Amino acid sequence: MISENTEIFYDRNKLYSEVWEYTLIKLCMQYEVTHSELVKVCEILKVPRPRSGYWTQKDLGKAPPPSALPQFANPPRLLIHPPKPEKKPKSQAVEKTVSKKPEEKPKSDKEQTKIEQVVLLDKEESENETIQKTTENTKTPLFNWQDIVPREGVELPQVFEEAVRMIEKETLPEMAITIPQRTKEENTFVKNTRLVLEKNKNPKNYSPMDRYSRIRCYGKDIFDVDVGGNSVQRVLLILQALCDAFEKRGFDFVSEWNENSRNGHIYVVIMGEKNAFSIKESSKKVELEKKEKQTYLDYEYIPTGKLTLQNIYPPYDTGGKYRWSDTKYSPLEDKLNDFIAGCIFASAWKKEKEAQRKKREEERKQQETLKEEKERLARIEKQRVANFNKAADYWEHYQSMKGFFAIVRQSYRKSAQKNNDTAKWIQWAREYLTQYKAKCEELVRYDVGEYKEETRSFVQTYNPPPEEPYNYWKKPWYLKR
Numbered sequence: 414m415i416s417e418n419t420e421i422f423y424d425r426n427k428l429y430s431e432v433w434e435y436t437l438i439k440l441c442m443q444y445e446v447t448h449s450e451l452v453k454v455c456e457i458l459k460v461p462r463p464r465s466g467y468w469t470q471k472d473l474g475k476a477p478p479p480s481a482l483p484q485f486a487n488p489p490r491l492l493i494h495p496p497k498p499e500k501k502p503k504s505q506a507v508e509k510t511v512s513k514k515p516e517e518k519p520k521s522d523k524e525q526t527k528i529e530q531v532v533l534l535d536k537e538e539s540e541n542e543t544i545q546k547t548t549e550n551t552k553t554p555l556f557n558w559q560d561i562v563p564r565e566g567v568e569l570p571q572v573f574e575e576a577v578r579m580i581e582k583e584t585l586p587e588m589a590i591t592i593p594q595r596t597k598e599e600n601t602f603v604k605n606t607r608l609v610l611e612k613n614k615n616p617k618n619y620s621p622m623d624r625y626s627r628i629r630c631y632g633k634d635i636f637d638v639d640v641g642g643n644s645v646q647r648v649l650l651i652l653q654a655l656c657d658a659f660e661k662r663g664f665d666f667v668s669e670w671n672e673n674s675r676n677g678h679i680y681v682v683i684m685g686e687k688n689a690f691s692i693k694e695s696s697k698k699v700e701l702e703k704k705e706k707q708t709y710l711d712y713e714y715i716p717t718g719k720l721t722l723q724n725i726y727p728p729y730d731t732g733g734k735y736r737w738s739d740t741k742y743s744p745l746e747d748k749l750n751d752f753i754a755g756c757i758f759a760s761a762w763k764k765e766k767e768a769q770r771k772k773r774e775e776e777r778k779q780q781e782t783l784k785e786e787k788e789r790l791a792r793i794e795k796q797r798v799a800n801f802n803k804a805a806d807y808w809e810h811y812q813s814m815k816g817f818f819a820i821v822r823q824s825y826r827k828s829a830q831k832n833n834d835t836a837k838w839i840q841w842a843r844e845y846l847t848q849y850k851a852k853c854e855e856l857v858r859y860d861v862g863e864y865k866e867e868t869r870s871f872v873q874t875y876n877p878p879p880e881e882p883y884n885y886w887k888k889p890w891y892l893k894r
Contacts, residue, residue, distance in 0.1 A: 637691035641716025
């Protein structure tokens with residue numbers, strides 16, 4: 414148990430090891446503080462905490478490694494149990510700020526030390542609050558992109574490192590995106606989009622696709638926009654701010670459009686990868702009180718004014734965020750830096766996916782070449798076996814012919830009457846046996862070609878019988894009388 418009178422300060426390194434070893438509930442019971450106080454201490458001392466689901470993964474043995482403790486030059490000394498300031502009426506506080514009157518009673522030493530401690534703690538807390546406020550004002554809040562970067566099994570780790578550096582720059586104050594009230598230099602794509610939106614803003618020019626009371630705008634050199642008429646000016650300002658921000662960061666725009674398929678987008682090229690985005694507005698269904706004569710529906714759609722900025726064709730299986738919308742507490746204009754960070758993250762993952770695809774393609778080609786080589790060697794081996802069997806058959810036939818030749822020659826030598834025809838046959842048979850033996854030895858070779866199976870085609874060609882000349886005297890049965 415920690416007594417309230419002893420002054421014990423938090424140890425930053427010890428707290429870091431305890432946060433990743435025990436849950437916050439156990440630490441709160443150990444330090445005898447509330448959960449919110451311990452979380453606030455971790456934020457002030459810059460001690461990273463485990464994310465949700467960490468302890469379940471740790472029980473299963475699949476927990477990620479703890480986050481590294483960042484460097485902190487002069488961490489503040491925080492008391493575990495600071496003394497609570499006494500509540501005093503406003504009149505006494507005012508008297509203290511003005512001056513000490515001689516009518517006040519002299520205070521004891523204990524009370525003076527308590528007041529000094531309270532004042533010092535108030536100063537420290539105020540300094541910490543001011544530091545937090547300044548950091549909050551200077552940094553733009555972003556999604557936790559760094560936490561979802563893969564640590565292992567990545568083909569291009571340098572691409573993710575570059576993406577993290579670019580995303581960290583988005584938190585700087587000079588990179589914050591502000592929406593101008595008026596556009597001085599309008600982007601070409603924004604101008605084309607504005608002309609189409611203003612043209613379709615007139616109800617007479619509505620196309621059949623606008624059944625949700627929205628204006629759909631897409632085409633060559635035009636952004637993909639689907640919003641209501643009241644949100645047109647706001648969308649144009651957001652698009653212009655995004656174009657200025659992308660140009661400031663050195664990202665180029667590329668417009669692709671296919672006239673045959675009527676499909677295409679305006680892409681932002683980040684790290685050599687193309688990213689397309691669109692802005693849409695949701696609509697709500699409202700029932701009509703009185704059914705109008707001009708329509709056959711009992712309801713209509715009204716735009717809600719809630720805009721959604723989304724990245725088209727993102728790598729969905731990466732755990733990232735690719736859609737930003739208006740919420741109750743923050744509009745879409747405050748999330749443009751996070752949207753750019755999402756585009757950077759998506760580009761890194763697209764390069765990673767392309768590298769993985771190329772690796773799989775190379776592995777597939779290697780497997781195919783190995784398979785083809787294996788099949789070729791099998792055909793060669795089959796040809797060697799066929800040559801071996803054939804040579805054995807030839808050799809057996811050669812031995813039988815050689816034996817027969819020896820018997821004929823021996824009988825010819827022993828015969829009293831020499832036949833000239835037999836002598837010629839013996840000479841021819843001797844030459845034939847030498848040729849046949851060479852033919853057998855020719856089959857005994859290691860370097861042979863591939864085995865080619867003899868395929869016989871059993872397809873019989875149809876030969877129709879010759880046509881008979883037409884008989885004018887032969888009549889069909891239905892014309893016979």
